[in-house]
Amino acid sequence: MDSQNEVSFVVTKIEEPRKHGSILEIGGQYVGTLQGKSILWTDPGSGQDWSFYHQDTCEIIV
Secondary structure: OOHHHEEEEEEOOOOOOOOOOOOOOOOOEEEEEEEOOEEEEEOOOOOOEEEEEEOOOEEEEO
Protein backbone atom coordinates (compact mmCIF):
# COMPACT_ATOMS: atom_id res chain seq x y z
CA MET A 1 0.00 0.00 0.00
CA ASP A 2 1.31 3.47 -0.87
CA SER A 3 1.71 5.29 2.45
CA GLN A 4 1.22 8.68 0.73
CA ASN A 5 -2.33 7.68 -0.22
CA GLU A 6 -3.25 5.77 2.94
CA VAL A 7 -6.37 6.96 4.75
CA SER A 8 -8.30 5.74 7.76
CA PHE A 9 -12.01 5.30 7.19
CA VAL A 10 -15.18 3.99 8.84
CA VAL A 11 -17.56 1.83 6.82
CA THR A 12 -21.12 3.20 6.76
CA LYS A 13 -22.69 0.88 4.18
CA ILE A 14 -21.91 -2.53 2.65
CA GLU A 15 -23.47 -2.95 -0.79
CA GLU A 16 -22.00 -6.31 -1.88
CA PRO A 17 -22.11 -9.77 -0.29
CA ARG A 18 -19.13 -10.56 1.91
CA LYS A 19 -17.10 -13.69 1.28
CA HIS A 20 -16.62 -16.38 3.93
CA GLY A 21 -14.08 -15.31 6.55
CA SER A 22 -14.64 -11.58 6.00
CA ILE A 23 -13.78 -9.24 8.86
CA LEU A 24 -15.61 -6.27 7.26
CA GLU A 25 -18.29 -4.69 9.46
CA ILE A 26 -20.40 -1.55 9.33
CA GLY A 27 -18.88 0.87 11.82
CA GLY A 28 -15.49 -0.81 11.52
CA GLN A 29 -12.40 1.37 11.15
CA TYR A 30 -9.88 0.37 8.46
CA VAL A 31 -6.91 1.77 6.53
CA GLY A 32 -7.13 1.82 2.75
CA THR A 33 -5.63 3.48 -0.30
CA LEU A 34 -7.24 6.66 -1.63
CA GLN A 35 -7.53 6.64 -5.43
CA GLY A 36 -9.54 9.50 -6.85
CA LYS A 37 -12.94 9.46 -5.13
CA SER A 38 -12.69 5.88 -3.90
CA ILE A 39 -10.86 4.09 -1.13
CA LEU A 40 -9.51 0.65 -1.98
CA TRP A 41 -9.22 -1.98 0.73
CA THR A 42 -8.56 -5.72 0.76
CA ASP A 43 -10.27 -7.78 3.46
CA PRO A 44 -7.48 -9.74 5.18
CA GLY A 45 -9.96 -12.38 6.35
CA SER A 46 -11.35 -13.30 2.94
CA GLY A 47 -8.97 -11.69 0.43
CA GLN A 48 -11.95 -9.84 -1.11
CA ASP A 49 -11.17 -6.45 -2.69
CA TRP A 50 -13.48 -3.55 -1.85
CA SER A 51 -14.03 0.00 -3.08
CA PHE A 52 -15.65 2.50 -0.74
CA TYR A 53 -16.78 6.02 -1.53
CA HIS A 54 -16.42 8.93 0.91
CA GLN A 55 -19.79 10.25 2.09
CA ASP A 56 -21.58 7.30 0.46
CA THR A 57 -20.29 3.97 1.79
CA CYS A 58 -17.66 5.33 4.20
CA GLU A 59 -16.39 8.38 6.06
CA ILE A 60 -12.72 9.37 6.09
CA ILE A 61 -11.30 9.83 9.57
CA VAL A 62 -9.28 13.02 9.89
